[in-house]
Amino acid sequence: MSYRVEAEWDDTGWWVVTVPDVPGAITQSRRLDQVPADAAEVIEIQTGEPVNPDSLVVYPSLPGxxxxxxxxxxxxxxxxxxxxxxxxxxxxxxxxxxxxxxxxxxxxxxxxxxxxxxxxxxxxx
Structure with missing residues (x-):
């Protein structure tokens, strides 16, 4: 299954990562290239099913x-x-x-x- 992953830059120097289709799936990543692995980990924690980070679609968001x-x-x-x-x-x-x-x-x-x-x-x- 593929998930939409939203990554929003926080002025503290971290990406705030959420997975809208998985309740409670929120984490942080230091760099954008780390988002898929971090999101896959939190999805697995929330759902109990392993997720391939390559199947995730990341949508980064930068303010202003x-x-x-x-x-x-x-x-x-x-x-x-x-x-x-x-x-x-x-x-x-x-x-x-x-x-x-x-x-x-x-x-x-x-x-x-x-x-x-x-x-x-x-x-x-």
Whole structure:
């Protein structure tokens, strides 16, 4: 079974960890990466059943400006990743088209913004 785990930053330097679906399941973690193991332990104590920490879904919550800045950073990173994937796809397509039209690898590199070595790798793949 998967549980939703909520981790809220406390100004004392700890994450306050709760599991809404398990009454009384509350604990603290020093670091965010420790939350799943700590939450699994408290769930097991409350329910008597072992829980795999990897099956837990952690939702961290930061108050105020810090939370907003972290959320924006995650959003922008996700956008950058999506754009990078799209750029890779379009680069592969452009390299293929240019190569089929007979352009030299060095020109393909210049035209697509990659090295001619990378263009050669893409042509071979």
């Amino acid at each position: 400006e810090a939370g907003e800045a972290a959320a924006e950073a995650r959003r922008l990173r996700a956008e950058a990743h999506e754009l990078s994937e799209r750029a890779s796809e379009r680069t592969r397509a452009a390299v293929d088209l240019l190569h089929r039209r007979g352009f030299p690898l060095r020109d393909i590199g210049k035209l697509t913004g990659i090295t001619y070595q990378r263009a050669q790798q893409l042509v071979k793949s």
